[in-house]
Amino acid sequence: MDYNTIALLMFSTMLLMMLTGQRVFGAIGFVAVVAALALWGPGGTDMGFSAVMKLMKWTPLLTLPMFVFMGYVMSESRLAEDLYRMFHVWFGPVPGGLAIGTILLMVMISVMNGLSVAGMAIGATIALPELMRRGYDKLMISGVIQAGSSLGILIPPSVVLVLFSLIARQPVSQLWLAGAVPGMLMAALFIAYILIRTWLNPALAPPMSADELASVTRAEKFRLLRAGLLPVFIFVAMMVPFLNGWASLTEASVIGALAAVAAALIKGRFTRAVFETATRQTMAITVMFMLIITAALSFGAVFDGLGAGRAIQNFFVDSLGLSPWQVLVLMQLSFLVMGTFLDDTAMLVIVAPVYVSLAKVLGFDLVWYGVLYTITCQIAYLTPPFGYNLFLMKAMAPPEFTLPVIYRSVFPFVLVMILTLVLVMIFPELALWLPREVLGR
Secondary structure (H helix, E strand, C coil): CHHHHHHHHHHHHHHHHHHHHCCCCHHHHHHHHHHHHHHHHHHHHHHHHHHHHHHCCHHHHHHHHHHHHHHHHHHHHHHHHHHHHHHEEEEEECCHHHHHHHHHHHHEEEEEEHCHHHHHHHHHHHHHHHHHHHHCCCCHHHHHHHHHHHHHHCCCHHHHHHHHHHCCCCCCHHHHHHHHHHHHHHHHHHHHHHHHHHHCHHHCCCCCCHHHHHHHHHHHHHHHHHHHHHHHHHHHHHHHHHHHCCHHHHHHHHHHHHHHHHHHHCCCCCCHHHHHHHHHHHHHHHHHHHHHHHHHHHHHHHHHHCCHHHHHHHHHHCCCCCCCCHHHHHHHHHHHHHCCCCHHHHHHCHHHHHHHHHHHHCCCCHHHHHHHHHHHHHHHHCCHHHHHHHHHHHCCCCCCCCHHHHHHHHHHHHHHHHHHHHHHCCCCCHHHHHHHHHHHC
């Protein structure tokens, strides 16, 4: 059988297994093991062993459990509630102010966790009931929470960018800094959309009433400001030693986790239940990622051994005669299509290894391309019919948030994300300026 046909058969079998509801690591790993044994015999088993050893030697992966633990401590100890109360009081008088506060809350959760699911959980449990009580439109509520939670995979310390650094063999520190400005730009565009939309139709997001405003004293405002700045202290305590070269990436992640525990202790909320829940969730997520990465590395070894990456490059560049930018646009469009039925991790481990090598051959900066990939994943999170955040929202929201409501609510924010993607493609310095200034890239 022709090698290209074998590669196509592997890819299609894996997708078919996923469509039947198999776990991502099971589908990828099964196809990789069967293909390796069929092609190379008993010696093919060494590929899986080599993948595990490569994973065990990759020290930046140690940051993953630290960041996840830090986020769950913040969530379970209700420190995020203080932060949201602060935004509520300070932005409540503005039409759409609570929605703006929700976006800012998601930004803060992003810099403490790096996962979309954490922002979604906090938004659905803390922000959603308050937004409904204030009479906000359901479409506005659903769209704000889903779009805001997706910022977690772009703003550092993004777990997705940590995984991308393994695939692309690029420094995590550069990828994090590259994602910071586009992430803040996207958050600013979300806020701009909310302001314009509520200015055109104030009934969608009414401000706080005059009685409520009068009931909040100046002293209360500044007390909440101090409480809300505690998460900022955690981020600063983690990032300053890292950016100044006083601590490695792994050491900085430990500092962040310890700072989160210290903040919970100061508030008197670090109980045995908080510690147990945070530890269990951290273990579950870490093991899931490690299984997926191990399976993906095995699959990638077989795929590369067949020369599939070179075949795809020859097809686009030589057979179709496309320019590098045309190939880049097609790659991003394919990610958007795959995002309708795959999550970001599955796309990263299945397609990204091939696309990364193709982007490198075409002469694109891989750090910049990592930001483009991550923004595309954010869009895929919100793309019907199978966007990851759509189903999380349906599972966590009250029954009146039906799937049609959830689907309709995300389209304005998807357009904002596409605008951000286009801006970063046209102006690469949005992603590359900060790594160069801080790390001398």
